[in-house]
Amino acid sequence: MSEKFPFLPAADSDHVWAAVGSPVPLIVGYLALVNIWAFALMGFDKRRAKQKGARRIRERTLFFSALLGGGLGAFLGMWMFRHKTKHWYFVTGIPLIALAEAALCIWLCLLRR
Numbered sequence: 001m002s003e004k005f006p007f008l009p010a011a012d013s014d015h016v017w018a019a020v021g022s023p024v025p026l027i028v029g030y031l032a033l034v035n036i037w038a039f040a041l042m043g044f045d046k047r048r049a050k051q052k053g054a055r056r057i058r059e060r061t062l063f064f065s066a067l068l069g070g071g072l073g074a075f076l077g078m079w080m081f082r083h084k085t086k087h088w089y090f091v092t093g094i095p096l097i098a099l100a101e102a103a104l105c106i107w108l109c110l111l112r113r
Contacts, residue, residue, distance in 0.1 A: 031069050038062075038070030042077025042084070049083070059084075063093065071098030 045057040062084070066074035075098045077083065084090035 034065065034068050034070040035073030038065040038068075038073035039077040039080075041065055042074060043081050046081040046083040059087075059090075062090075063097075066094055066097045069101060071101045074098070 041057055041062055045062065048054040048056050062074065071094065074094050078085060078090065078094055084094075
């Protein structure tokens with residue numbers, strides 16, 4: 001591959017990250033944005049739930065925002081706005097997604113050592 005594309009960095013081990021930089025700030029920034037987004041979606045949907053005839057955010061969109069890395073934000077939004085707390089699939093699903101994401105983060109941090 002290096003013969004065809006000599007301008008690309010070698011893709012073995014840490015050489016790519018030495019040329020590009022660490023991906024950690026990008027990952028942390030992404031997770032921060034997704035969690036803020038999931039939190040805001042919960043608050044927005046709660047406000048819309050109080051209005052008669054207002055269009056709501058689909059439940060699968062709320063779950064999808066949690067699955068994209070916003071589990072903690074969705075969980076905190078549920079707790080703070082007291083939203084979707086009567087639906088068993090939210091009460092069990094969102095905390096499980098948040099726990100799975102936290103476990104994945106811990107595992108990746110331990111794997112990196």
